Amino acid sequence: MKNTDLQDYSHKRLNILTGEWVLVSPHRAKRPWQGQNEAVSNDVRPAYDETCYLCAGNTRINGEINPKYQNVFVFTNDFAALQKDSKSFSIKDGLLVAESETGICKVICFSPDHSKSLADMSVKDIQKVVFAWQKEFKELSENPNINYVQIFENKGAVMGCSNPHPHGQIWSQSTLPNEVDKKNTQQLAYYKKNNSSLLGDYLAQELENQERIIFENDSFVVLVPFWAVWPFETMIVPKKQQATILKLNNTEALDYAEAISVITKAYDKLFNTSFPYSSGIHQAPTDGNTNSHWHWHMSFYPPLLRSATVKKFMVGYEMFGSPQRDITAESAVKMIKSLI
């Protein structure tokens, strides 16, 4: 069913995975922009930068020397937000409530080539990144103090990324962060009621409908979720219900790498720029349970709205009310799809 009202009138859509709403104002994209423009850096970077603390063979701020790595290189974050051997405490002092939180934070260099991003890497090389994610996830999930592993990437200066060398991060911790907790609750409730995967059933509906599908291969679908918040937000979903990326066999890992390649390449074409975003993989907790209600997925949250220099600001109303978007998910699909 295609509902044209969704393209014409202000409305809100439900994110079935979090239980929260997004306000959609299709007519608002017409408003002129007189605000801040972002800087675009389209300068070509060298394959090796002697001042980069992530390049192979270079010395990091803490004095350690990076190996002469050939593919992927992982190390423990020198300025980790979560500490491994932090003191354990719990405070419940009237209405002041706090809990110590321990964890392990890692940095993962996707390639020794300083000039590349995932969009420029071969599918085979992205598959090596997927293998590294699996390896790290496995190791962390076996740690009894780690109950959740967040894999993510901040790409581009506008996303707070302080080094253009292709890299992502892994923050793992003892409790579930807010966003994961919401998705855990929603998926569990649905699974208990329907004995099937919430995201799997949603995927089936989207594949039937086709309106928000960007790309698919044997094992994965790339789509713009009905409830997308960011102008060009997308999601990569495995067709089989899998709780974590550990379930991927080699062929599926290659299909996953292809999906990442396709969407990041399309993004770069959209505004003719190395497209900034934060991406992240939401997976089942690593608490030792089977978590059969979980269906892992990867999301891309890119900030740009109109061009390489004009982004969507999630500010006043969005911070105090609800997220709000100006173009519909369906128009975003059309723009992205035409570039594949």
Next chain:
Amino acid sequence: MKNTDLQDYSHKRLNILTGEWVLVSPHRAKRPWQGQNEAVSNDVRPAYDETCYLCAGNTRINGEINPKYQNVFVFTNDFAALQKDSKSFSIKDGLLVAESETGICKVICFSPDHSKSLADMSVKDIQKVVFAWQKEFKELSENPNINYVQIFENKGAVMGCSNPHPHGQIWSQSTLPNEVDKKNTQQLAYYKKNNSSLLGDYLAQELENQERIIFENDSFVVLVPFWAVWPFETMIVPKKQQATILKLNNTEALDYAEAISVITKAYDKLFNTSFPYSSGIHQAPTDGNTNSHWHWHMSFYPPLLRSATVKKFMVGYEMFGSPQRDITAESAVKMIKSLI
């Protein structure tokens, strides 16, 4: 009770108003910054700018001419995200759920003087802004289609503000946005259980403790909430439990204006810049109920972290996990308080 563990170890704190957690990493402020710097504009603006569409007597984009206003001027947003006479519809198509959302969006110019911000205005002039908020809130709350009124300000280009003329916005709508819904639920649960105001009881505890108090006068307290997310986040709370700003008498409105003046002036001194932020007032729904569980309050969410040019990026982990902060609420209090 002062707990020094909170200053030394990574931990999470509970926001009692939303039920969500913030990750605090006190040790992380030491990390060097090599990322994006914001542009600072400390250029002195003229009191009148002929190209500004908010200045008195100027023509707006839609052709309307602003009156020669002397104090505060309110008009309906020319590019409103919410439409008043939008079509009403409701979609429940399998796992696709959407509802039409109607509303009224207004712009409120705080002063005809293009060069000013709230921090530069007299307390008497800020009181006029408070009166205007009351007037608009009253009118909108009497509209049967409006069940919630969000008053907010985006200040500074880094907060998506496209015009430096001092102004804020009011978005009003038929349903409760996410953030308000959470605060409604938490306050109601507490009120039912304790027959007292959640925020009132929290305020009493903070006034006893004093560690996070920045300023107080007869009717208001300015504090850094225990669960603050943004590096220099603050909250203005009325001492009396009031559901909305309509309850303020003239003296209280003046005290409120003083609180706004004190905190915005301190902000400007912090990094010697016109301090950017989004601020917003959370109040009871305007659904016709008494909402005795509500205690209105105003929050300031400023993005800057280390200087006028280095902000805190709420990106990867924050988007996929939980908000995360690098300096503790208690150190922020010390820095802000020393400037009053």
